[in-house]
Amino acid sequence: MSTRKLPKKVLIANLVAIAEAEAAQEHEHRARFDKLIAAIKTELDASADPAVIRTNGLDTVFGDVVRIAKEHLRMRTEEFEAAVASLNTPISRVVDNCPAGKDMRVLPEGYPREMLMKPEELRLSYSLMTPAEEARFISEAGSLVGYDAAQIARAGKSLRAFEQARRARLSAEADEAAAESRAKFDAFLTENHRRRREYEATNPPVPDYVIQEREWLRRQRRPMDFVGVEVVFEH
Numbered sequence: 001m002s003t004r005k006l007p008k009k010v011l012i013a014n015l016v017a018i019a020e021a022e023a024a025q026e027h028e029h030r031a032r033f034d035k036l037i038a039a040i041k042t043e044l045d046a047s048a049d050p051a052v053i054r055t056n057g058l059d060t061v062f063g064d065v066v067r068i069a070k071e072h073l074r075m076r077t078e079e080f081e082a083a084v085a086s087l088n089t090p091i092s093r094v095v096d097n098c099p100a101g102k103d104m105r106v107l108p109e110g111y112p113r114e115m116l117m118k119p120e121e122l123r124l125s126y127s128l129m130t131p132a133e134e135a136r137f138i139s140e141a142g143s144l145v146g147y148d149a150a151q152i153a154r155a156g157k158s159l160r161a162f163e164q165a166r167r168a169r170l171s172a173e174a175d176e177a178a179a180e181s182r183a184k185f186d187a188f189l190t191e192n193h194r195r196r197r198e199y200e201a202t203n204p205p206v207p208d209y210v211i212q213e214r215e216w217l218r219r220q221r222r223p224m225d226f227v228g229v230e231v232v233f234e235h
Helices: 008-045 058-072 077-083 131-145 149-202 208-219
Strands: 093-096 126-129
Touching: 008 058, 058 077, 058 126, 093 131, 126 131, 131 149
Parallel strands: none
Antiparallel strands: 093 126
16 A cells, blocks of 8 residues: 655645535535425414324424434534524424433432433434423423423413313313214104104004004913923823
């Protein structure tokens, strides 16, 4: 293997080529980053139901957005939050999973420190959630990831409001289902009564003596009823 040094011009040309290739790759990553954000925004604007985040996999797509920003574009926190600010809509929230930027869990004595996540792992750790999910996350886990007391209190208040709205919606849905069931049963009774009237109009009533005879026959013991009965004849 030759150890001869390359001319300065060749080295410069190689460095320029590497820089151009990296710039081209960064341009491609940025284009995909912007494209994914625009696609998520379109889906959110087309729906009024927060469930679209899960049903359409928007949270998974947002995970790709975070990965590109973190691994390829090396964005700063402020730059990333500005880029995804449009995804904060009436049905969605961009939530910082760890504002503290470090793993704040307290490990029991004897557990290896390697179990704690490194700061680089927690850098640009964001999720796309519904407003109710954001409120639940901050109110329940906020103290563990770095949210302050005021933020946790606001989240708890919002969560209670969301829970009240959810219970009211479930109650309204139950009332609607019960009303629909009653309407179906009433329609069944009405139709059954109509058919009975039609039958009575086209068929003469059964005479009383026929009804009595049928009742008498129904009460009589059938021949098969005597199977297995021991009969004793007296001499």
